[in-house]
Amino acid sequence: xxxxxxxxxxEALLVATPEPLTDARFKxxxxxxNVEVPLQEVINxxxxxxxxxxxxxxxxxxxxxxxxxxxxxxxxxxxxxxxxTGKLRLSQAALETLAIVSYRQPVxxxxxxxxRGVSSxxxxxxxxxxxxxxxxxxxxxxxxxxxxxxSTEFLQYFGLNTVKDLPKLREVEDILSEDQGxxx
Amino acid sequence: xxxxxxxxxxxxxxxxxxxxxxxxxxDELNIYAIPIAQITSDFLEYVxxxxxxxxxxxxxxxxxxxxxxxxxxxxxxxxEADGDEEIEDPRTExxxxxxxxxxxxxxxxxxxNIEREERPHYYHIPSAWNPQxxxxxxxxxxxxxxxxxxxxxxxxxxxxxxxxxAVAVEEVTLTEQVGFIGGLLQANTRLSFSDMLSxxxxxxxxxxxxxxxxxxxxTRQIKVKQSKLFDDLLISRxxxxxx
Numbered sequence: 001x002x003x004x005x006x007x008x009x010x011e012a013l014l015v016a017t018p019e020p021l022t023d024a025r026f027k028x029x030x031x032x033x034n035v036e037v038p039l040q041e042v043i044n045x046x047x048x049x050x051x052x053x054x055x056x057x058x059x060x061x062x063x064x065x066x067x068x069x070x071x072x073x074x075x076x077x078x079x080x081x082x083x084x085t086g087k088l089r090l091s092q093a094a095l096e097t098l099a100i101v102s103y104r105q106p107v108x109x110x111x112x113x114x115x116r117g118v119s120s121x122x123x124x125x126x127x128x129x130x131x132x133x134x135x136x137x138x139x140x141x142x143x144x145x146x147x148x149x150x151s152t153e154f155l156q157y158f159g160l161n162t163v164k165d166l167p168k169l170r171e172v173e174d175i176l177s178e179d180q181g182x183x184x
Numbered sequence: 185x186x187x188x189x190x191x192x193x194x195x196x197x198x199x200x201x202x203x204x205x206x207x208x209x210x211d212e213l214n215i216y217a218i219p220i221a222q223i224t225s226d227f228l229e230y231v232x233x234x235x236x237x238x239x240x241x242x243x244x245x246x247x248x249x250x251x252x253x254x255x256x257x258x259x260x261x262x263x264e265a266d267g268d269e270e271i272e273d274p275r276t277e278x279x280x281x282x283x284x285x286x287x288x289x290x291x292x293x294x295x296x297n298i299e300r301e302e303r304p305h306y307y308h309i310p311s312a313w314n315p316q317x318x319x320x321x322x323x324x325x326x327x328x329x330x331x332x333x334x335x336x337x338x339x340x341x342x343x344x345x346x347x348x349x350a351v352a353v354e355e356v357t358l359t360e361q362v363g364f365i366g367g368l369l370q371a372n373t374r375l376s377f378s379d380m381l382s383x384x385x386x387x388x389x390x391x392x393x394x395x396x397x398x399x400x401x402x403t404r405q406i407k408v409k410q411s412k413l414f415d416d417l418l419i420s421r422x423x424x425x426x427x
Contacts, residue, residue: 060305072304079306089299092292093198099291115284118199118244158295159302167294169287 001035003045010042019152020065039066063155064162090126097123098150101133103169106147108139124148132157200248201285203230208282215282218275220259224252251278332401336394338414339378340387356389361396362405369406369421377417 013021013029026039043066047059060069070078090098097120100112112120127133131153138144150163160166197203207226208215231249234242258274368375377397384390397419400406404424408417 069305069307075304095292095295099288099295117201158298169291
């Protein structure tokens, strides 16, 4: 297959895909056809085409796949297409709750509230409604509490490939030594 | 005493731990050896304010105030040396909670930064139109249990029980309702949950029928579709229907 043809195929898939286009999905779409060129290489080619022709979108690697996104400078115009809730920023409470779930998942509401020291019901609900979190089963212990996890939408929202790409949680000792330093 | 300059908006704190961290930072206190008497009185001043302002989360603050007072009381008690056993500082647990909370609070602000960076990028999402889609109204194919629960809660809120005066023992079982739905699905390819609901005479039947739906979903006898959250549930035959 010619590289040009391959580029067109990948472009078509990028336009139509509802979720990030992964290598596996790409191969599945090609079916029987054998392709020597890795997806990443085709993406690189397309990306440089877009850049040199000054397109309004770029390809972004997210959740271990590729997706077309509009370039940042068009935000002012593009946001007009969406309802207010579409890209509403998360509240402090929601961010804290999300942070706890990201690092501790799967996690129960009780565990979240124990860390935050405050009821987290409404932030959990917001995060579920915005599909950033999902319920994945129940805990084995008494009460069979619901377990929360981050979703693929969470990765998309924060532009991450996996949860491992999140910034490392600081060690307690680290925080302590800094705090003691502040006191001097 | 809280002087004017110390007066701060309680709403800016996410909870009691957040407030404690603020007090520790403001007064440059040592988190290893928190002066409990001082911090308790400062904390209580704020809680008083919170109660005056009728803040919704005041309950969590009151709980923390009680914890602080308990720690304070324990620190006043003479320590009975009990053999070689090491006596734990009553403040240790609180300190650990504060440190743990601080870690996630920091992570949350890192998240906020990433959010700000990602915000200007909009994803291309293909339009909902898809010629192969059998049902144009059912855009939420992937209905999660959570969606169903909320729809049920919503429908139940709007369900008005007909006023009747006869006293009778209602008996309805899960098996009966599973059979009932199965029967309806033999005759119809699709059922609307809200239509079904309007025919029932009591809340109990509604609830049991809902449980029957969950049960049949679990055993794949039926499929449930929904076009958006809180919208009607459309029930159709599943892969294991009739088995």
